[in-house]
Structure formats: C-alpha cells, structure tokens
Amino acid sequence: MPSLTEPIVAVGRMRSLPQPTLNSHDLVIRPWQLDDAAVVLEAYRDPAIQRWHLRTMADLAEAASWIDAWPDRWNQETGADWAVSTGGTVVGRVGIKRLDLWDGIGELAYWVMPAARGRNTAARAVAAVTGWSFDVLGLHRLELIHAIANHASCRVAAKAGFHPEGTMLRQGHHADGWHDMHQHARLAD
Template sequence: MPVLFTAVLPKGTLNALRQPVLAIDDQLALRTWRAQDVPAVRAAFDCPRIQRWHPRRMDSDEEAWEWIAGWTRQWQDEIRTSWAITHNDRAVGQIGLRNIDLEQGAAELSYWVLPEARGAGLAARAVEPMTRWCFDAVGFHRLFLKHSTENMASCRVATTAGYVPEGTLRAAMLHVDGLHDAHVHSRLRTDEGNDDGSA
C-alpha cells in the first residue's frame, strides 16, 4: 500500500554510518562498548538506584558481554544504539537511543551513570554531544525521553540538557513496584539553539 508522505530518514541511514566517538571534553567522551567494560556493566546492573528505574538485572559476566556484543547488531538493524560514557577511557555510564523510528525521524534517549561518577552533571553533559550528533550528522527531527514522575534525577538531567517538558503519561512505565506515571521531554532540530532544520 503506497505511503502518502516521504520518510524523514530513509531506511539504511543509520546503518550507513560508523558509530562515532563523541568528545565531551579532554577527559570525557562517548565511545562504543568493549570487552574491558564488562565490570562496569555488571556494576551498573547491580546498582539498586539503576535497578529502581530499569527492567532487568545481570547475573554473570557472560550476560554483560552479551549485552555489550549485542549493540553492533542493534545498530545494524537500526533499532537501538548505545555508547559508553567514559572518563579517561574508563566506562562510567551509558547513553543511547531506543525506539528508533527513521520514518518519523524520531528516537528515545536513555542514560545511566555509575554511582562513583554521579554529582558532576555527567549525564546532562553527555546528552548534548549525543543530541548534536543525532540532529547534525544523522538528521533526526525529534528526540525525546520518558522517566517516572518519581525519578527526579532523570528529570533534572532532561531539563538541564534543554529537553522541553511535554506533559505526563498516566501509568505508562512498568517498574518493579508497578506502573508509574511518566514525564515526557523532547528537543526538536528546529528548536532555538539547534540546527535550522534545513540540513
């Protein structure tokens, strides 16, 4: 059945690109995951505060390696992506895209930071180069994120990074203690301070 509009991004847009290293400053960067990051991934999924807002745990180094290795396929399939947030090349967090919709030119942002790296605004600092790359290099039109209304740390990250509050979704996120209302934040490529949307 014919589609009545042209996709914002054609299929294959992401797969045609190599996943880049995105610098934050001279010590902090976003890079692809490596085998050496298994301990950091295990630590993240063992962290009670991260478990509070995420749907899974890991019980072995093998599971952590499978999680790392799976990102190559998900990039190729254009469904999800992930970068390690690194300090002097040591993984201290994660930032990525999920629910990638090339036709609509949209994707959902996700992030977490290990306990020892919290308190310095690292997540919000990681969001900016990721956002710039998504708009300028890939051509996404809209990036958004959702978080439980009780997850105030994630809300602060979103607002600090310039993601505009859009509203509340009722009983929209399932966590270990049940369904939570969710706040939605977004940035558009045409927002003030972003690309003019012509690229």
C-alpha cells in the same frame, strides 16, 4: 498500499555510518567494547539503575551479550548505545533505546555509575548524542521519558534542553507497580 509520506531518514543511512566517538570536555562517548563487561555488570547491580532500568544481570556473560547486541541494533537501525568514559574509566551509558527512522524520532536512555554522579555527566552525554542525532543522522525529534519520582533524571532532561511535554498516567510498569511517566523532548530546529 503506497505511503503518502517520505522517510525523514532514509533506510540504510544509519548503517552506512560508523558509530562515532563523541567528546564533551573530559568525557569520551564511545562504542561499547567487550572488555567493558565488568563495569556493565557492576552498573546493573546498583539498586537505582535496577529500579529505573527494570533489569539486573546475572553474570559477566550476560553483560558481554548486552554489549554484543548493540552493533546488531546499529546495523538493523533500531538503536544505538555508547559508553561514557573519563580518563579511561567508564562512568556511564547513553543510548537511543527506541528509534524510528521513517518518522525521524528516537528515545534516549542513560545511567551513571554511583561514584560518578553529581558531575553533570548524563546531561553532557545526552547533549553530545543529541547533537550527532540531529546534525549527522538527521533525526528531527528526540524524546526522554522518566518516572515522575526520578527527580535526578528530570534535572538531566532539563539541563540537556529537553522541554517537558506532560505526564503520562500509569505508563511505566515497574517492579513496584505502575508509575506516572514524565515526557520531555527536543526538536532539531
């Protein structure tokens, strides 16, 4: 059945682009490398990252395979992920965990290593990926969804210019049960 709408971002547009390295003051937001596996493993041992990202990792091989999956996601145009580093040290992660090029909509995810928190890292990394997603890739809307109990993440959303749109009741199924989730979004224009 023919569609009555046009894609916002054409199929093939994303995979035709190299995954960029983005900069924000001291932050270098770059594609993951296999030798980042140790820091990814360490991140998923942090209780707060486990709690809000709903997973852990068993060993270095699992962390390496998490890293290794991102180029495929890029080529399939279903998602993207970046390491956030400063002074050559990886301090966090920002990514587009859900992506629909036809509708031009993505959903962001992020974490920051415990020792690097409280320096506005996540909001700056989110802002950098948001700028690229709108200006280069051509998305028209980005969403950011966090559990209402995750106050730090709500602050990241607000500081990165993502307006609150409302609360979705029992939308997040976490290890400790259902969470009400708060949705924020930013539009390209």
